[in-house]
Amino acid sequence: QKEVEQDPGPLSVPEGAIVSLNCTYSNSAFQYFMWYRQYSRKGPELLMYTYSSGNKEDGRFTAQVDKSSKYISLFIRDSQPSDSATYLCAMSYNQGGKLIFGQGTELSVKP
Amino acid sequence: DSGVTQTPKHLITATGQRVTLRCSPRSGDLSVYWYQQSLDQGLQFLIQYYNGEERAKGNILERFSAQQFPDLHSELNLSSLELGDSALYFCASSVTRESAYNEQFFGPGTRLTVL
Numbered sequence: 682q683k684e685v686e687q688d689p690g691p692l693s694v695p696e697g698a699i700v701s702l703n704c705t706y707s708n709s710a711f712q713y714f715m716w717y718r719q720y721s722r723k724g725p726e727l728l729m730y731t732y733s734s735g736n737k738e739d740g741r742f743t744a745q746v747d748k749s750s751k752y753i754s755l756f757i758r759d760s761q762p763s764d765s766a767t768y769l770c771a772m773s774y775n776q777g778g779k780l781i782f783g784q785g786t787e788l789s790v791k792p
Numbered sequence: 793d794s795g796v797t798q799t800p801k802h803l804i805t806a807t808g809q810r811v812t813l814r815c816s817p818r819s820g821d822l823s824v825y826w827y828q829q830s831l832d833q834g835l836q837f838l839i840q841y842y843n844g845e846e847r848a849k850g851n852i853l854e855r856f857s858a859q860q861f862p863d864l865h866s867e868l869n870l871s872s873l874e875l876g877d878s879a880l881y882f883c884a885s886s887v888t889r890e891s892a893y894n895e896q897f898f899g900p901g902t903r904l905t906v907l
Contacts, residue, residue: 713893724794724882724898725835732893769835777823777886777894779837779848 684708687770687783696792700757704770704783707751711772711781714746716755719767719785728768729755760790795819796885796899804905810871813902817864817885823847824866825886825896826858830879841866842888873906880904 717725770783795818826838837850841860884896
């Protein structure tokens with residue numbers, strides 16, 4: 682069993698929809714939780730990070746961490762075609778440590 | 793543009809060969825990380841260097857090695873290449889400050905194809 686599980690999709694939604702992306706993990710020692718976005722043939726770029734449990738909002742994006750359930754989510758409101766990409770959740774045990782990634786969810790937002 | 797550069801962009805080689813991938817971190821970043829991305833395994837951590845010293849090791853094969861030079865650029869050496877080594881190899885860098893979140897900035901990657 683992988684340490685971090687993520688449904689690879691693909692996920693297709695109409696423009697303007699609310700998108701929910703999720704990951705589960707098995708190791709309770711994770712403290713930092715990240716969401717990266719990766720466009721085709723590009724390197725991943727950080728969207729949001731959260732330390733420990735809680736919610737964080739940045740524009741149309743909201744990240745949630747529930748450590749008791751070992752479950753993290755990313756919500757995208759008013760999704761746009763430019764949001765079409767692969768979304769990777771990532772976790773780390775400590776500051777500056779290695780990132781452990783989920784498989785990535787491929788999202789397509791149709792105009 | 794993340795500020796992390798990787799060369800070459802593409803590399804095609806044969807089984808049994810050896811290749812070197814190069815990474816230049818963002819200015820001021822002391823940590824360099826190497827990751828491998830393949831369809832079946834996803835994005836996996838290989839190794840981390842901090843200011844020239846190895847800091848952490850992941851599931852890096854013995855045929856693979858890396859180093860970080862005094863100017864902080866890093867090289868990943870892959871030898872005795874096998875078909876299964878075909879993947880995207882990413883380098884990331886971070887500043888590694890104790891007081892703030894140390895975002896890892898990823899380069900554009902090197903696509904390795906082993907024939």
